[in-house]
Amino acid sequence: MPLQIYNSLTRQKELFAPLHEGRVMMYVCGPTVYDDAHIGHGKTYVNFDVVVRYLRYLGYRVRYVQNITDVGHMLDSGEDRILKGAARERVEPMELVERYTRRFFEDMDALNVTRPDISPRASGHIPEQIALVQRLIEKGHAYVVNGSVYFDVSSWPTYGKLSGRRVEELIQGARIEVNPEKRHAADFALWKRAEPGHIMRWPSPWGEGYPGWHIECSAMATKYLGQPFDIHGGGVDNKFPHHESEIAQSEAAYDKDFARIWMHNGMVMVGAEEMHKSLGNFMTLRQAFERWSPMAVRFLIVGSHYRSPLDFTPEAMDAASRGLERLWGAVRSARERLQTAPEGPADDDVLATLEDHKARFLAAMDDDFNTSAAMAVLFDLVRVSNSLVASPEPVTRDTLAAIDAAYRELGGDILGLIPAELPAEGLAGLAADLVQVLIDTRQELREAKQYALADQIRKRLRDLGIVLEDTPHGTRWVKA
RNA sequence: GGCGACGUAGCCAAGUGGUUAAGGCAGGGGUCUGCAAAACCCCGAUCGUCGGUUCAAGUCCGACCGUCGCCUCCA
Incomplete structure (x- = not known):
């Protein structure tokens, strides 16, 4: 059974076939680097890390782009997140960005998240964004007001196709007071005029200003992946307005599809409420790492389906820690026994069992990256291997090597839960x-x-x- | 109000028409062990409620109850 992926755009699972044979172009919305990453970020990037790992396992050459948002992402108050963070820590905006970008990657490394192939920064792609905005103006999909540029939603009939919204309804539900510069309440900013005192500003054809939030992803995704490209991922919370707006901008600018497959992962919940900074119920990854190992956090995340919400509780984390210990314990004892195992051919029954487990594991992954089902197979393998390793019967080196290879392939390469070298295997x-x-x-x-x-x-x-x-x-x- | 999702054992969590409903954690019993630990074996749910479709339904349809997300802060 070949790989099937749930596409948010069509609301169904689809057989996966990349645009270019053997090559996958993939983009995932990255973090806004104004503070430490929390568990929610961890879930998203672990979820998509597994996607990338599995695509590579299947033999695809993947170009994985994940942006770093360092400008243009506003709070309700109208403040730029980066500027607010810079004021809080009394540093240059770019100093703040650098600090939290590094800390972000440190956290991701700890979670064994493979680094993206390209981590483009919004502030490093201002010309590309300006060019895209200009193109939208020329094509009649955007208009300039007092040095700001807005996307004209009424000029793009399919606006709403991802999130299933209609523009008329958006106006009623508007949470924020409508900016009087907009022609329609649903229009969104492509470029904003910099008010005096706004330090992050760049010259543009419309005066000094800075890019809107959505435009960076459109510009950078297309620059590095082409248009259309294969997979665009992100948290469900970004489906609207962020992803909807990305689609509108890019498709209006080029009259071509933007991303063919949209993948959305579920949110981290805390006591049945979304984990979010504004709710004050978040835990940073660093805080979590003080109490549980980063790999246990990964274990918890991989243990549920990427599209499901995940309730983050101390109890669930404790259980995950023990589960990880069990998994690692099995791998460790298999590797230990391997050291002293006698030469000899691999046992046919064991090889057949391994093949069977592997097939079931891959079938689970093929079904829209069903990591919880895949992990169940991995734990079936744990039982098989523990029984074998504990048995007083002689077990050959090749048999144990085959078991270890299965752990490395399924638990290591694909799920990222089993490091090539387990930590703390001993003292030196x-x-x-x-x-x-x-x-x-x-x-x-x-x-x-x-x-x-x-x-x-x-x-x-x-x-x-x-x-x-x-x-x-x-x-x-x-x-x- | 609109759009979307969910409700499976004490907890976490797969399963989307058909043998005994995965797996993890916790718990109970047992084996092994000088003891212990680890490991292994055994034990637990009829799937929110009520109806309907079907030879057959956690699995499809409807209603209801409960919960959550989004509706321009969000991974």
């Missing part, structure tokens, strides 16, 4: 040698039935965060 150098001395001593005590002393050693190591486990193949230890 002298410390490890000392632990081994204690383990050997304890073993002698056990053989002499001096259990009180043997248990004493185990307990004191436990207090130091070293957990001993006796197996039929000797005593192993892990850092807690």
Whole structure:
């Protein structure tokens, strides 16, 4: 069964076929870098990371573009998010941008999110945005008022096709007072005149100003991916107005489709409410990482479907942490036994089981990236491998290597949950040698039935965060 | 008011017409172990409510109840 992807534009799952054979062009709306990323950002970028990983696994060459918004994203108050952040921290706007861009990537790295191939900044693409705005004016889809430029929604009949809205209804529901410069309440800014004191400003044919929020994505996506391109992703919260406006701008400018497939991921919820800064109920990734490992956060995210909302609770995180431990524990013990396994051909039954699991795993992924179903298969594999590894029967090196390869491929390459080298597999150098001395001593005590002393050693190591486990193949230890 | 989504075991979460409703966490019982830990085995839901369609429905249709998102701050 080939890959199927749910397309928000058509509201159904579609067989995936890229525009160009073997090549996928993909864009995902990136963060506005004025503050630390929170769990919600983590979910979005982990969700799309899995998409990119899987497309690459299938053999596609993927160009993954994810922008950095560093200008033009306004608050209700009319303040630019970046300027507000800069004032808060008393730094240059670009200093703020640099700081939070770096911190964003650090957080993403911790979540094992593959870096985008291109991370274009809005402020670095002002000429492209101006050119796009100009083109829209020339084609009669935009108008200039007092140095600002607005998109004329009435000139573009399909406006609303993504979000299923009609322009007339938008006007009624308007949350904010309508800007009197607009001809229609639903019109949106392509370029805004800079008021005195607004530091981030660029010269344009319409005077000094700065780009609107939506235009950057249109300009940068098309610049690096062409038009049309294959996949555009983002959070559902951005479906309207952001993505709707991107589509209108780009399609009106070039009379061509913009993105063929639109993917929207679900929001992170906190107690049945969306996690959001304005609600004050958000937790930054950094705060979460103080309490749980970043990979446990990834585990929680990958454990549910990308389109579903995800309720973020301490209980769910604790459960995710334990689940990750179980997964890693299985991988770790398989790799450990691999070290001392005897030479020999791989067991046919095991190979057949691995093939079966792999097929079921891939079938789940093919079904619109059903990572929860895929993870269930991975845990079935955990049971198989744990049973095998714990068995007193000899298991050959090739058999164990095949199991490890399956973990690397499915759990590592695709889901990004199993690193090539598991962390904290041990201590290095002298410390490890000392632990081994204690383990050997304890073993002698056990053989002499001096259990009180043997248990004493185990307990004191436990207090130091070293957990001993006796197996039929000797005593192993892990850092807690 | 408009558009969209959801309601599956104590918690998280797959399943969208057809054998015994995945998987994880927690819990109970057991095996292994000097003990422990880990692991392994066994145990739990009839799928918000009420109707309808069908030989057959968490799975389709309708109503109702509850929850959430979007309707120009949002990943």
